[in-house]
Amino acid sequence: MQKMLIEGGHTLNGMVRISGAKNSAVALLPASILADSPVTLEGLPEISDVHTLGDLLEEIGGQVSYNGQAMTINPENMVAMPLPNGKVKKLRASYYFMGAMLGKFNKAVIGLPGGCYLGPRPIDQHIKGFEALGAEVTNEQGAIYLRAKELRGARIYLDVVSVGATINIMLAAVKAKGKTIIENAAKEPEIIDVATLLTNMGAKIKGVGTDVIRIEGVPTLHGCKHTIIPDRIEAGTYAIAAAAQGEEVIIDNVITRHIESLLAKLREMGVSIEESDEQLLIRPQRQLKSVDIKTLVYPGFPTDLQQPFTSLLTRATGTGVLIDTIYSARLKHIDELRRMNATIKVEGGSVIVSGPAQLEGAKVKASDLRAGASLIVAGLMANGITEITGLEHIDRGYENITEKLIGLGARVWREEMTEKEVIQFQNS
């Protein structure tokens, strides 16, 4: 088990290249189950979630071959193997095996997913969608059993706008008989990416990117090649790090439109941002102004950037209030930031950050993926050394983060934890 060490205070300069989007990759891989011939996905990020899903595809009989950042999945010998336990619990996106296997085999057994604990993360809207399509769904000892004689298109209104439910229902509906309409659908770019893959596989989908998606079921889907979109959350994290500790940082391979809500806030704080085709040039002013943030569904400010943004606010002058309307309990980074000398209050659902504070290096724990990103941003700004444990969360979603930060001039490295540190970590 490793820890990350950051010697703070070094200025970031240069260029960082953004990898393929985690939240697309984790849906595209299960989507390949629906094809009857090989699917090649290009530009996948080298993160643990991708490897876990590759292993799960193999567990159900898929042939998976890696070629650099491309993966080819041959689904010809896949079977409706139950996956009640094991690797499905290591990540959130294993829930996409429900929609994809239901679409392909009319049945599936999938253990309830893991992933970041952000407060309760129900999947009732996924289940409501599967039931509307004709599946019988039961929860037996922590695994979801789905069975259908056949899937039939239906009209489904989502009670909450959900990325996962929108994608999962799409996966099940593309092969259902007749027409499915998903109303109050989510509009995140990753949903468009998944729909693009499915369309290239032969699915008939209209309206993605709006809140009404129309799907006409088809009997078979075929293999194809697809290149994944860049990761807007990774790009946003580096943009925040650049605003916090950068001089001139270029972020390469980014669809800037995907992070307009973040860029608007950074500009409001006094960060100069130049946008070109696939790049951002970020130049912060020495003094940043505080701003308020409310996370919303896309195209609003993403909840996945709320935690790293909290760290940035500690360096701004004034008081900034953050409200996470998607996951109000996504607050595990706050105590750790306080350990580093941040002045943060939590009142009701509001996180109130007073700055500027000079952060101090400390031993801190990443309890989830974006809490990890938040602590890295804080470590880059802090005096002295910050030691971060819980790297398994960070490695679920950030490709080569140590190397990418070193490339920007940060002093970051990893060390093996001693036995004593591992025990302390496990008991904390």
Ligand SMILES: CC(=O)N[C@H]1[C@@H](OP(=O)(O)OP(=O)(O)OC[C@H]2O[C@@H](n3ccc(=O)[nH]c3=O)[C@H](O)[C@@H]2O)O[C@H](CO)[C@@H](O)[C@@H]1O
């Ligand atoms: C693998 C993946 O893509 N993860 C992302 C996805 O998670 P995920 O797909 O799990 O998040 P959702 O968009 O589904 O959740 C949005 C909100 O709806 C609620 N909800 C969701 C489903 C449901 O059946 N019932 C229900 O009440 C959730 O508790 C949450 O408050 O979108 C989140 C919100 O942008 C991001 O933080 C995650 O990074």
Ligand SMILES: C=C(OP(=O)(O)O)C(=O)O
């Ligand atoms: C919450 C996240 O991931 P997951 O849904 O995979 O837990 C995230 O990417 O910030």
